[in-house]
Amino acid sequence: MQVASLIDGAWRDGGDLIPVLDKFNLTNAYDLPAATASDVTNSIDAAVAYIPPPPPERAACLRRAADLIAERRDAIRAAMVLEAGFPLKDADGEINRALATLRLSAEEATRISGEMVPFDGAIQGRIGFTMRVPVGVVVAITPFNAPLNTPCHKVGPALAAGNALILKPSEKTPGPAAYLGQALLDAGFPPDAVQVVQGGPDVAQALLADPRPAFYAFTGSTRVGAAIHAAVGLRRTQMELGSIASTIVLADADIDAAAQKCAGASFRKAGQVCTSIQTLYVAQEVHDAFLDRYVTAAKTLRAGDPLDPATDVGPMISETAAEQVEGMLEGADIILGGTRDAAVISPTIIARPSERYLTQEAFGPVAAVIPVADVGEAVARVNATPYGLATGLFTQDITTAFDAARQLDVGGVHINETSSSRVDLMPYGGVKESGFGQEGPRYAIREMTEERLVTVSGLS
Numbered sequence: 001m002q003v004a005s006l007i008d009g010a011w012r013d014g015g016d017l018i019p020v021l022d023k024f025n026l027t028n029a030y031d032l033p034a035a036t037a038s039d040v041t042n043s044i045d046a047a048v049a050y051i052p053p054p055p056p057e058r059a060a061c062l063r064r065a066a067d068l069i070a071e072r073r074d075a076i077r078a079a080m081v082l083e084a085g086f087p088l089k090d091a092d093g094e095i096n097r098a099l100a101t102l103r104l105s106a107e108e109a110t111r112i113s114g115e116m117v118p119f120d121g122a123i124q125g126r127i128g129f130t131m132r133v134p135v136g137v138v139v140a141i142t143p144f145n146a147p148l149n150t151p152c153h154k155v156g157p158a159l160a161a162g163n164a165l166i167l168k169p170s171e172k173t174p175g176p177a178a179y180l181g182q183a184l185l186d187a188g189f190p191p192d193a194v195q196v197v198q199g200g201p202d203v204a205q206a207l208l209a210d211p212r213p214a215f216y217a218f219t220g221s222t223r224v225g226a227a228i229h230a231a232v233g234l235r236r237t238q239m240e241l242g243s244i245a246s247t248i249v250l251a252d253a254d255i256d257a258a259a260q261k262c263a264g265a266s267f268r269k270a271g272q273v274c275t276s277i278q279t280l281y282v283a284q285e286v287h288d289a290f291l292d293r294y295v296t297a298a299k300t301l302r303a304g305d306p307l308d309p310a311t312d313v314g315p316m317i318s319e320t321a322a323e324q325v326e327g328m329l330e331g332a333d334i335i336l337g338g339t340r341d342a343a344v345i346s347p348t349i350i351a352r353p354s355e356r357y358l359t360q361e362a363f364g365p366v367a368a369v370i371p372v373a374d375v376g377e378a379v380a381r382v383n384a385t386p387y388g389l390a391t392g393l394f395t396q397d398i399t400t401a402f403d404a405a406r407q408l409d410v411g412g413v414h415i416n417e418t419s420s421s422r423v424d425l426m427p428y429g430g431v432k433e434s435g436f437g438q439e440g441p442r443y444a445i446r447e448m449t450e451e452r453l454v455t456v457s458g459l460s
Contacts, residue, residue: 001075003174005035005198006181008046009191012039018171018200023085023315024306026342032174034199040206043195047137047164048212050192055109057188058160062106064187065180066099069148072179076148079175084147085315085343087306090269098149098180101424105156105441112161112445117453128455134162135236135448136214139207141228143220144317145272147173151180153424154217157444159184159193163215166195168207172317174198208232215448219274222387222433238437238447240429242361244385245275245419247392248378250400251283254416255290258394262367263297265392265418267347270316271325271365274434275390275420278362279353280369281378287371294369295336295349303346303365313365315343325364328357332368359385375404383409389430392418410434 003020004013017031035043052058069076073095080091114130140154151167158165169177181196197203207213208231215236218228222242229237247265249258266277282290306314316322322343329338329350337348348366350357357368372378375395382391390412395401405413411430414421422428429438437447 001178001182003030003178003198004033005039005043006178006185006194006196007035007039007043008195009185012036015039015199020083020172020174021318022082023317023343026319029082032171032198034171035197035203037206040197040203041210043166043197044137044207044210044212046192047166047195050164050190052134052162052193055112055160055162058162059106059109061184061188062102062109062156062160065183065189066102066106068183068186069095069102069179070099072183076176076179079179080147080173081306083173083175084144085306085317086269087311087314088309089312090314094146094148097424098152101149101152101441102156104425105152105160105445108157108441108445109160111442112449114451117455119455125459126455126457127459128453130451130453132161132446132449133452135450136163137166137212138163138215138217138448139166139168139213140217141168141204141207141220142170142177144170144172145269148176148180149424150219151177153439153441153444155180155184155194157441158217158448159189160441161445161448163448164193164195166197166207166213168197168199168204171198171200204228217437217444217448222435225435236447238429238439238444239435240274240437240439241433241435243274243387243389243430243434244278244358244361245390246279246281246382247277247418248372248375248382248394248404249280249282249286249290250375250393250395250397251285252396253286253394254396255286256293257416259290259293259297261418262294263301265420266367267298267301267313267365268420270313270345271367272316272363273420275422276363277367277392277419279358279381280367281372281381282369284371284373287369291335291369298336298347298349301347303344313344313347316345316364317343319343322364325362325366328354328360328362328364329366330354332357335369337366361387375400379404379407383407386433387430388432389434390414390419390422392421
């Protein structure tokens with residue numbers, strides 16, 4: 001299948017060419033034709049004209065789209081391995097989650113409802129209720145690190161809610177979004193329901209400049225998110241932005257289980273996950289024991305060619321990104337790893353990280369293990385960062401766990417799980433510079449609909 005812009009049911013390939021790299025070999029895989037200014041305008045023209053079918057039909061189309069993606073798994077997996085550098089197991093995990101997200105969105109399409117307003121408490125002879133209505137045109141701008149499931153978390157709820165959807169995926173990983181767009185059309189959505197516009201920042205700017213879209217859903221850096229939020233004025237946005245995700249391990253934790261879970265959560269997708277563990281705060285009493293088990297678990301992970309079924313950690317999205325992560329290791333004590341081969345960084349565990357590491361998002365396969373005196377110190381250190389997406393906490397003390405859950409200034413607290421323990425049906429979002437609004441199909445539909453009040457008077 002060609003990778004280009006999908007506008008009003010037709011593939012467009014007339015714009016400037018953007019090289020898409022094989023992320024492991026760092027060679028040019030193919031050239032992506034970017035959407036032109038007229039392509040962007042035409043995509044919005046089509047979306048504005050969309051009239052949604054009834055909810056059961058939208059749900060059926062989403063289910064069929066999931067089935068089609070499952071049938072086309074091999075091609076989509078190959079695109080992710082090539083464009084994102086995902087090991088085969090990460091690519092399969094991404095596809096499985098995307099199927100779940102679309103199917104969850106289908107279920108929620110038939111459950112959208114408002115609530116009764118208790119007028120009897122204030123006035124007689126009047127009733128009222130709310131209904132939820134589509135916002136209109138939703139623009140989704142998505143990143144490279146989850147090139148199928150993150151688009152599904154925006155596309156699925158938007159279409160389930162009755163909105164038209166314009167998707168602008170990362171120009172580094174455009175293929176999975178093209179497959180998604182084709183699957184949605186093949187599943188029965190009309191051509192004006194789904195648009196995929198390919199390209200770089202100039203295409204995103206054109207989508208922001210047009211006054212007709214009503215809602216912008218963005219996943220990416222805090223810097224870019226702030227610029228998008230400022231550009232769209234009073235129009236609504238949902239932002240999933242940067243993070244320095246932490247996990248806390250207390251003295252009474254199951255150290256073996258914590259170490260195994262933390263190893264997976266630190267290095268999956270080469271650490272390029274918003275909730276990947278960047279800092280581990282470990283109680284002083286068990287620091288050495290935990291570190292020993294954590295290093296042992298990390299040593300079993302193999303870095304290298306993503307096409308090798310034995311590979312656990314593939315390349316980062318670019319050699320430049322890998323060099324930036326490498327630079328963040330300066331001054332730290334390297335306990336494990338720390339080596340780089342082109343865009344591949346081996347799983348890396350450090351101690352005594354620099355101030356830069358503690359205050360900036362690393363977004364790579366590196367984690368710092370830091371001893372703390374108690375849970376209070378750990379909570380304070382998590383809250384001291386400008387971000388607040390998710391935190392894991394390992395403890396057997398339920399009182400301590402709930403106290404910490406109240407005190408941690410983050411969007412999600414996961415007890416006896418890591419920071420990176422997202423399940424696609426749950427509400428997912430951050431606070432502070434990690435953004436606002438929530439994903440998860442049920443919760444995203446609430447974001448992408450407006451509440452309308454209806455009252456009726458003259459009743460006896």
